[in-house]
Amino acid sequence: MELNAPNSTTELGEFDAAISLKNMSDLYGASVRIEFDPSKLEVIDANETEEGIQLNPGSMLNGILVKNEADNVNGVISFAVAQLGDVQGVEGNGVLATVRFKAKEGSEGTTELRPLASNIQLLNSENADLEFQTQPASISIAKGQTVSGQVGVPSYQGLASDKLDGFTVRLLSGQQVVGSAATGSNGNYTMSVPASGDYLLTVNKDGYLRAGKQIAINGDQAQLPNMTLLVGDFTQDGAIDIVDITHIAKQFEKSVAAANGVYDVNKDQKIDMADIVPVAKHFGKVAWDRIDQ
Ligand SMILES: [Ca+2]
Numbered sequence: 496m497e498l499n500a501p502n503s504t505t506e507l508g509e510f511d512a513a514i515s516l517k518n519m520s521d522l523y524g525a526s527v528r529i530e531f532d533p534s535k536l537e538v539i540d541a542n543e544t545e546e547g548i549q550l551n552p553g554s555m556l557n558g559i560l561v562k563n564e565a566d567n568v569n570g571v572i573s574f575a576v577a578q579l580g581d582v583q584g585v586e587g588n589g590v591l592a593t594v595r596f597k598a599k600e601g602s603e604g605t606t607e608l609r610p611l612a613s614n615i616q617l618l619n620s621e622n623a624d625l626e627f628q629t630q631p632a633s634i635s636i637a638k639g640q641t642v643s644g645q646v647g648v649p650s651y652q653g654l655a656s657d658k659l660d661g662f663t664v665r666l667l668s669g670q671q672v673v674g675s676a677a678t679g680s681n682g683n684y685t686m687s688v689p690a691s692g693d694y695l696l697t698v699n700k701d702g703y704l705r706a707g708k709q710i711a712i713n714g715d716q717a718q719l720p721n722m723t724l725l726v727g728d729f730t731q732d733g734a735i736d737i738v739d740i741t742h743i744a745k746q747f748e749k750s751v752a753a754a755n756g757v758y759d760v761n762k763d764q765k766i767d768m769a770d771i772v773p774v775a776k777h778f779g780k781v782a783w784d785r786i787d788q
């Protein structure tokens with residue numbers, strides 16, 4: 496059994512650790528337990544619709560999911576899965592599950608993911624033990640630096656400058672999120688990121704066209720570029736088109752509640768022409784990452 500995780504990450508960075516099994520012969524059921532240091536790492540929930548914190552199940556065994564649970568208080572991951580029915584086990588290599596970790600704020604130094612061999616059972620279709628070896632995965636956590644930035648909207652949206660909260664800002668290196676933050680009411684955010692490198696800065700919010708920008712961070716740079724988001728992508732498909740316009744038109748002069756609050760683009764508790772105009776102005780805009788732009 497192997498834990499495939501990166502060797503290094505940064506404070507507040509996220510990374511995936513794959514629980515992989517190699518050279519299996521007739522694997523029918525697997526139960527694994529892995530320990531981690533809950534003062535340095537936390538597991539990100541892969542299934543927010545289910546109670547508790549789940550891993551992302553892999554494709555190797557998928558008959559019955561017996562246990563899928565991460566305990567961020569005690570630092571224990573438990574995952575158990577088996578084939579179903581009178582079938583053969585699985586041969587070769589595969590991924591049992593993937594765990595997404597986040598390095599907690601203030602964490603630094605080396606940490607380990609430790610498979611607990613005495614709590615691991617790999618069984619074949621005759622219910623006999625399969626032999627396996629495990630070893631811990633070691634991950635070094637680098638101290639991040641604090642960077643800040645601001646997210647805004649065009650003035651014609653009519654949104655007060657103290658209602659710019661709730662934009663999600665992420666810094667990515669490839670597919671890895673190395674920093675994330677939400678804006679405060681004035682649109683400002685701070686986050687801890689790796690010391691230097693080339694990154695993608697993205698900003699999202701429900702109802703807005705997603706924004707992104709390639710940036711380089713150098714050791715002493717603390718300020719990220721300001722980002723301006725355009726309201727109107729109610730369907731969150733990266734384009735402000737007739738479907739979005741139809742959505743807001745249907746809410747015209749309806750009373751504002753939680754379910755349709757996104758259409759009150761200036762947040763004055765009314766959905767009127769002052770909300771329609773900015774969206775209409777944005778008709779035809781597409782997200783930075785759409786190939787059809
Ligand atoms: Ca749309």
Ligand SMILES: [Ca+2]
Binds near residue numbers: 759760761766769770
């Ligand atoms: Ca309004």
